[in-house]
Amino acid sequence: MASNKNKFGFDISLGRQINYDANNRNIAEYLFDKEPSMRRCIECGGCSATCTTAGFTTFSLRELMILIKRGETDEVYMNLKKCMLCGKCTLVCPRGVNTRNIIVLAKKAFQKSDEYAI
Amino acid sequence: MQFDPFIIPFNIGLYFILIYIVVRCVIWFLDLSRPDKLRLQRGFFGIAFTQSLKEIFMESLIHRKILKTNLRLGYMHMSLAFGWFLLILFGTIEADIFGAKHLNAPYKAIFFKFFNPEHGRSGFEAVYGFIMDLILAFILSGLLLAVTKRVYSKIVGMKKTTKLKLTDKIALTSLWLIFPSRLLAESFTSGAYGTGSFLTGTLGTWLATFLPAREMAYPFWWLYSTALGTFFILLPISRYMHIPTELFLIFMRNSGIRTGDKAGTYTEVQTYSCSSCGICIDTCQLNYSAGITNIQSAYLMKGIRNSYDISEIADNCLMCGRCDQKCPVGIELSPIRMIQRRGSEAGTDIRNIFKGYLRSRQNAITETIPVSSNYKFLREQDSEKTDVLYFAGCMTHLTPGIKNSMVKILDASGMKFRFMDEEGGVCCGRPLMLAGHDREARELINYNSQMIWKSGAHTLVTSCPICYKVFKESYYLDVEVLHHTQFIRRLIADGYVKMNFLRKRVVYHSPCELGRGSGIYDEPREVLNHVSRLEKTSFEDAESLCCGGSLANMKISSRDRLKISADAAKELTRRNPDILATACPLCKKSFAAATQTRVADISEIVAEALNVGHSKKVNDSRSIILKEIANI
Numbered sequence: 001m002a003s004n005k006n007k008f009g010f011d012i013s014l015g016r017q018i019n020y021d022a023n024n025r026n027i028a029e030y031l032f033d034k035e036p037s038m039r040r041c042i043e044c045g046g047c048s049a050t051c052t053t054a055g056f057t058t059f060s061l062r063e064l065m066i067l068i069k070r071g072e073t074d075e076v077y078m079n080l081k082k083c084m085l086c087g088k089c090t091l092v093c094p095r096g097v098n099t100r101n102i103i104v105l106a107k108k109a110f111q112k113s114d115e116y117a118i
Numbered sequence: 119m120q121f122d123p124f125i126i127p128f129n130i131g132l133y134f135i136l137i138y139i140v141v142r143c144v145i146w147f148l149d150l151s152r153p154d155k156l157r158l159q160r161g162f163f164g165i166a167f168t169q170s171l172k173e174i175f176m177e178s179l180i181h182r183k184i185l186k187t188n189l190r191l192g193y194m195h196m197s198l199a200f201g202w203f204l205l206i207l208f209g210t211i212e213a214d215i216f217g218a219k220h221l222n223a224p225y226k227a228i229f230f231k232f233f234n235p236e237h238g239r240s241g242f243e244a245v246y247g248f249i250m251d252l253i254l255a256f257i258l259s260g261l262l263l264a265v266t267k268r269v270y271s272k273i274v275g276m277k278k279t280t281k282l283k284l285t286d287k288i289a290l291t292s293l294w295l296i297f298p299s300r301l302l303a304e305s306f307t308s309g310a311y312g313t314g315s316f317l318t319g320t321l322g323t324w325l326a327t328f329l330p331a332r333e334m335a336y337p338f339w340w341l342y343s344t345a346l347g348t349f350f351i352l353l354p355i356s357r358y359m360h361i362p363t364e365l366f367l368i369f370m371r372n373s374g375i376r377t378g379d380k381a382g383t384y385t386e387v388q389t390y391s392c393s394s395c396g397i398c399i400d401t402c403q404l405n406y407s408a409g410i411t412n413i414q415s416a417y418l419m420k421g422i423r424n425s426y427d428i429s430e431i432a433d434n435c436l437m438c439g440r441c442d443q444k445c446p447v448g449i450e451l452s453p454i455r456m457i458q459r460r461g462s463e464a465g466t467d468i469r470n471i472f473k474g475y476l477r478s479r480q481n482a483i484t485e486t487i488p489v490s491s492n493y494k495f496l497r498e499q500d501s502e503k504t505d506v507l508y509f510a511g512c513m514t515h516l517t518p519g520i521k522n523s524m525v526k527i528l529d530a531s532g533m534k535f536r537f538m539d540e541e542g543g544v545c546c547g548r549p550l551m552l553a554g555h556d557r558e559a560r561e562l563i564n565y566n567s568q569m570i571w572k573s574g575a576h577t578l579v580t581s582c583p584i585c586y587k588v589f590k591e592s593y594y595l596d597v598e599v600l601h602h603t604q605f606i607r608r609l610i611a612d613g614y615v616k617m618n619f620l621r622k623r624v625v626y627h628s629p630c631e632l633g634r635g636s637g638i639y640d641e642p643r644e645v646l647n648h649v650s651r652l653e654k655t656s657f658e659d660a661e662s663l664c665c666g667g668s669l670a671n672m673k674i675s676s677r678d679r680l681k682i683s684a685d686a687a688k689e690l691t692r693r694n695p696d697i698l699a700t701a702c703p704l705c706k707k708s709f710a711a712a713t714q715t716r717v718a719d720i721s722e723i724v725a726e727a728l729n730v731g732h733s734k735k736v737n738d739s740r741s742i743i744l745k746e747i748a749n750i
Binding site for chain 1: 492493495496497512513515516541542543544545547549550553555558562667669672673674675676677704707
């Protein structure tokens with residue numbers, strides 16, 4: 001059945017609507033609460049530009065923060081772990097966002113939500 | 119038999135606390151690791167014992183370190199501790215000489231006046247009474263300071279005094295009541311019998327003119343005994359547990375026991391030795407520059423003692439180490455804070471509840487087995503052979519002036535060197551450690567270690583004190599690790615580079631991680647002295663300030679950071695120097711944002727003063743540094 005569907009091209013483009021039920025805003029709310037400076041982020045990408053880890057991977061804090069804020073957190077935890085916490089992003093941030101704390105808190109939040117998931 | 123019911127509260131309290139302390143010390147001893155037990159046993163029969171006695175006298179009684187930091191505060195502590203000690207000592211001797219018989223029960227010495235009201239009329243007895251009154255007056259003068267300090271802390275030259283919990287307040291009140299009630303009890307008795315010396319005698323005679331002295335004395339003897347009893351019973355659950363614990367701590371420290379990186383008996387003993395004197399609060403820059411007043415080490419200790427949730431306190435600290443330096447008890451505050459940071463990372467399992475005194479220790483910390491690597495993306499790289507390896511560090515990449523200067527200096531020296539992280543390397547691991555993520559840090563350490571081993575270098579030079587500290591302490595390397603200030607100092611001394619003299623007035627800010635953290639104070643100053651006019655500030659060496667940029671603080675906002683930087687920069691540039699020199703990229707960046715004065719790293723100043731034409735070029739790649747190592 002599925003193979004037939006594919007033949008006719010019904011599945012070429014995925015659904016474009018945003019499924020709010022699938023989004024998990026809990027992490028974002030937790031971070032806004034614990035580190036209010038996150039609200040100041042203007043997504044300029046300065047953090048990603050200077051990032052040490054980004055020299056080796058496609059790691060981008062800007063992207064991860066956007067995903068967290070949207071609530072699309074599936075891939076975020078795996079990526080966050082790549083951070084070396086060196087702190088360059090905090091130093092270059094033009095808005096004074098405490099990025100290191102956000103990463104540490106987010107990791108903690110994901111760990112907790114993993115524990116309570118089952 | 120001399121007995122009166124009023125001594126009962128005192129006796130209960132005294133015997134309770136004596137038994138309690140003995141039991142506590144035995145449990146602590148049994149809970150030590152085996153090497154530490156041996157250390158303690160060896161210390162008991164060795165020179166450590168004599169040292170400890172001397173230190174107990176100088177620190178626990180005289181409070182020499184507090185006297186050095188703050189004369190009035192030191193006097194307050196000394197009068198209470200040393201005065202009380204003298205009162206007990208002379209009281210015991212008094213009871214022994216003048217009492218009915220020798221070797222009396224403690225209460226007979228403490229309440230000597232009550233049982234011997236006729237004592238002290240003339241001759242030697244009166245002289246002795248004078249001494250006792252003098253000691254009491256000495257204590258009361260300190261008590262007056264202590265009471266005033268609670269409402270007006272500037273009286274002892276402190277900006278802030280410690281906030282207390284309820285049991286501490288009750289214990290404090292009973293402590294305060296002890297000496298006035300003794301004064302009044304003795305005075306009334308003296309007044310009734312016409313005895314007593316200049317203090318109790320005079321006060322007693324005056325009180326007896328308008329009060330029935332004989333009847334008034336008895337309730338005050340009750341009050342005196344009750345205050346003592348209450349104080350002793352509250353001792354274990356209040357901050358005054360520091361009085362007996364500190365003796366044990368001094369002995370442990372002199373026997374060579376150190377904090378290490380896991381919670382243990384020594385941490386516990388240190389926690390209980392904190393008297394909440396508040397000196398750490400006063401030296402903390404977070405307190406007086408940024409107005410953050412609830413995270414200082416005294417509160418950390420209080421939090422651990424009372425099993426509060428202290429993760430916020432533990433994380434909100436610059437780890438500058440100024441409080442470590444100032445702590446009059448010599449508690450290793452930063453290592454204890456690091457243990458708290460790590461604690462939240464590790465898994466727990468239940469342990470014997472009778473062993474640990476602190477509730478947190480009942481859940482012994484066990485290492486979680488690393489499940490998967492976080493940094494798989496780091497690929498092994500080949501590395502060409504070299505003599506000197508230069509590791510700039512993440513922060514130096516944000517201050518390109520420093521790395522360019524270092525390359526210039528290294529080029530001029532003619533040494534064979536390689537810039538390890540020219541294209542952006544891997545973090546040294548210390549930022550992760552400071553956040554308590556030791557396992558992740560170990561992965562980065564292993565990666566960097568491999569790179570360093572493969573290079574075949576004999577010297578590793580780094581520009582960042584944060585990297586320097588971790589290379590020194592947590593890497594297992596067979597190369598010599600140097601901070602660039604040490605390296606430049608050696609280049610100058612061995613004639614590899616020639617310097618011009620810059621006619622500039624320079625002050626030096628000693629970075630926390632380099633100075634207090636690694637004990638390097640002299641080399642940076644010698645280099646600066648060589649190339650410029652180095653001037654002194656009020657914050658030299660161990661007294662140096664924190665720039666506010668420290669990576670160790672996870673919580674502080676950028677605005678508070680700037681306040682600390684601005685205050686520190688203002689203090690350092692008080693005499694309008696041409697350059698504010700430092701030896702850390704992070705300090706440079708923090709200060710540059712906070713002051714109009716030019717901020718420069720030592721390497722930049724040296725590069726500016728470099729006399730390129732006259733540098734000694736070495737063809738032999740095996741440099742003198744290598745020979746030096748061979749000589750050692």
